[in-house]
Amino acid sequence: MKYSCLFSTFIVAAGMASHAEPVAEPVAEPRIIVAISVDQFSADLFAEYRSLFTGGLKRLQSGVVFANGYQSHAATETCPGHSTILTGSRPARTGIIANDWIDQSIDRPDKKVYCAEDPTVPGSSTTNYTVSAKFLKVPTLGDRLKAVSSHSRVIAVAGKDRAAVMLGGHSIDQVWYWSGASFVTWSTAKGPTPAIVEATNAAVAKLIANPASVPLPAACQTRSLPVSVADHEVGVIHEAKAGDVGAFKISLAFDRAVTDIGIGLIHDLKLGLGPAPDVLAIGLSATDYVGHTFGTEGAEMCAQLLGVDDNVGRTLKALDATRIPYVVVLTADHGGTDLPERNRARGAADAARIDPALAPGKLGQQLAAEFGLNSPVLLATQPFGDIYLARDVPGPMRARVLEAARKKYLSYPQVAAVFTADELRRLPAPSGPPDEWSLAERFRASFDPERSGDLLVALKPHITPIADARYSVATHGSPWNYDRRVPILVYRPGATGFEHPLPIETADILPTLAALIGLPIPAGEIDGHCVDLDPGPDTTCPR
Numbered sequence: 385m386k387y388s389c390l391f392s393t394f395i396v397a398a399g400m401a402s403h404a405e406p407v408a409e410p411v412a413e414p415r416i417i418v419a420i421s422v423d424q425f426s427a428d429l430f431a432e433y434r435s436l437f438t439g440g441l442k443r444l445q446s447g448v449v450f451a452n453g454y455q456s457h458a459a460t461e462t463c464p465g466h467s468t469i470l471t472g473s474r475p476a477r478t479g480i481i482a483n484d485w486i487d488q489s490i491d492r493p494d495k496k497v498y499c500a501e502d503p504t505v506p507g508s509s510t511t512n513y514t515v516s517a518k519f520l521k522v523p524t525l526g527d528r529l530k531a532v533s534s535h536s537r538v539i540a541v542a543g544k545d546r547a548a549v550m551l552g553g554h555s556i557d558q559v560w561y562w563s564g565a566s567f568v569t570w571s572t573a574k575g576p577t578p579a580i581v582e583a584t585n586a587a588v589a590k591l592i593a594n595p596a597s598v599p600l601p602a603a604c605q606t607r608s609l610p611v612s613v614a615d616h617e618v619g620v621i622h623e624a625k626a627g628d629v630g631a632f633k634i635s636l637a638f639d640r641a642v643t644d645i646g647i648g649l650i651h652d653l654k655l656g657l658g659p660a661p662d663v664l665a666i667g668l669s670a671t672d673y674v675g676h677t678f679g680t681e682g683a684e685m686c687a688q689l690l691g692v693d694d695n696v697g698r699t700l701k702a703l704d705a706t707r708i709p710y711v712v713v714l715t716a717d718h719g720g721t722d723l724p725e726r727n728r729a730r731g732a733a734d735a736a737r738i739d740p741a742l743a744p745g746k747l748g749q750q751l752a753a754e755f756g757l758n759s760p761v762l763l764a765t766q767p768f769g770d771i772y773l774a775r776d777v778p779g780p781m782r783a784r785v786l787e788a789a790r791k792k793y794l795s796y797p798q799v800a801a802v803f804t805a806d807e808l809r810r811l812p813a814p815s816g817p818p819d820e821w822s823l824a825e826r827f828r829a830s831f832d833p834e835r836s837g838d839l840l841v842a843l844k845p846h847i848t849p850i851a852d853a854r855y856s857v858a859t860h861g862s863p864w865n866y867d868r869r870v871p872i873l874v875y876r877p878g879a880t881g882f883e884h885p886l887p888i889e890t891a892d893i894l895p896t897l898a899a900l901i902g903l904p905i906p907a908g909e910i911d912g913h914c915v916d917l918d919p920g921p922d923t924t925c926p927r
């Protein structure tokens with residue numbers, strides 16, 4: 385019962401320091417810690433929609449609102465972003481530098497590894513990977529709680545496996561994510577499938593076979609304007625076809641199913657009733673799929689965000705029903721921006737799709753010809769971010785080839801900057817307000833000398849790195865603030881809320897939550913700092 389002791393000490397200390405007259409009832413120590421990550425829910429989307437919310441996202445705004453949260457690093461992708469939320473650490477420390485990266489030592493033709501896999505499991509491949517937290521170099525909140533008391537339970541449910549794994553960590557008790565056909569758990573999981581998962585899978589299978597027609601909410605009608613992109617149109621709602629499994633991920637039913645499982649497990653596992661606090665991590669992934677498929681400013685995103693509002697509301701009601709003190713933090717793994725076609729139509733003249741000439745394979749071929757080398761000279765999983773010099777480029781030539789590659793990238797007008805691994809290795813970890821960091825500091829925050837590329841390439845703002853927009857029209861992943869800024873909402877029933885416009889980092893979430901339960905975090909282990917949730921002179925942080 386180390387917790388309670390630690391927590392009592394903290395309360396006494398906070399109480400002694402308080403000298404205000406009438407004080408509100410102290411808010412009880414949370415027994416259920418809930419983290420909700422809404423994939424691609426940018427601070428811009430929060431600002432645009434916050435007045436329209438009537439459900440859970442309205443109620444969370446009565447708590448503490450950090451409208452300028454930051455996923456402070458450059459690699460604004462799902463896996464790095466989720467790795468910061470409950471670890472207190474930036475990707476440079478979590479080791480999760482991207483969704484996928486190149487590992488030239490691996491025995492795979494594409495040399496690609498996935499952030500949430502264990503490639504050492506026999507039979508694992510890029511397409512048939514074994515889900516694991518192996519690559520996550522640091523403990524999560526759940527791992528830290530379990531290290532103190534094995535009674536703490538850690539539950540992670542998400543649309544995406546990487547969201548569940550990076551939020552949950554190394555010692556998850558129950559992890560559930562969508563496999564592409566049903567909600568599944570990882571291969572080492574023990575015990576029977578919970579009834580709520582079975583029931584949800586059965587309901588989802590029915591729904592995929594017979595999709596329900598969902599009318600566009602009245603609040604979204606004015607956003608229903610078609611935009612032409614590639615061979616199709618976005619901006620207006622299209623009905624899902626019967627049997628279309630892929631359409632499930634971009635439907636309101638996807639997040640609803642994840643929420644159903646989360647709520648079911650709160651109830652079935654009697655979360656919060658054990659002798660130590662429990663963690664429930666929920667990854668609502670559909671917003672990201674909607675953003676990629678339709679962009680961020682159409683009727684589709686409007687309907688989706690009102691769906692998130694409803695799902696968060698249902699989760700809060702389920703937590704209320706337990707009558708157990710809880711805390712909910714809601715944030716996102718990264719932001720996002722709209723498709724360049726609609727951005728341009730709305731006056732952003734610099735919005736464009738990437739020049740296909742910037743494909744690493746093509747640039748590598750040119751370098752191969754110039755230096756008389758075998759292709760590929762450059763390896764990468766994307767036309768920006770981490771670019772790797774092939775291992776078989778001979779040692780004496782490597783510096784010259786790398787410099788030529790750097791210059792080649794910089795000769796393209798869509799490229800904003802190129803950093804070398806050496807440059808980033810020499811930079812100290814960034815500090816101070818994340819909105820003021822230099823571009824190099826943003827890259828440094830997601831740089832891991834073992835895993836990162838030899839070159840780090842930043843495209844200019846509003847350049848969408850999708851040349852062919854037939855399947856995916858918009859994305860994120862840039863070091864620009866539209867991809868870095870996310871809301872961070874912290875809600876404790878009974879606590880007085882306030883809005884804090886100054887920037888904080890998602891890495892600040894872990895120490896902030898840890899302070900609420902008196903969980904010590906040894907100095908120097910994390911990047912984040914405790915953020916005070918008390919609106920007055922008291923503090924929720926250790927003094």
Ligand SMILES: [Zn+2]
Binds near residue numbers: 424462672673676860
């Ligand atoms: Zn995404």
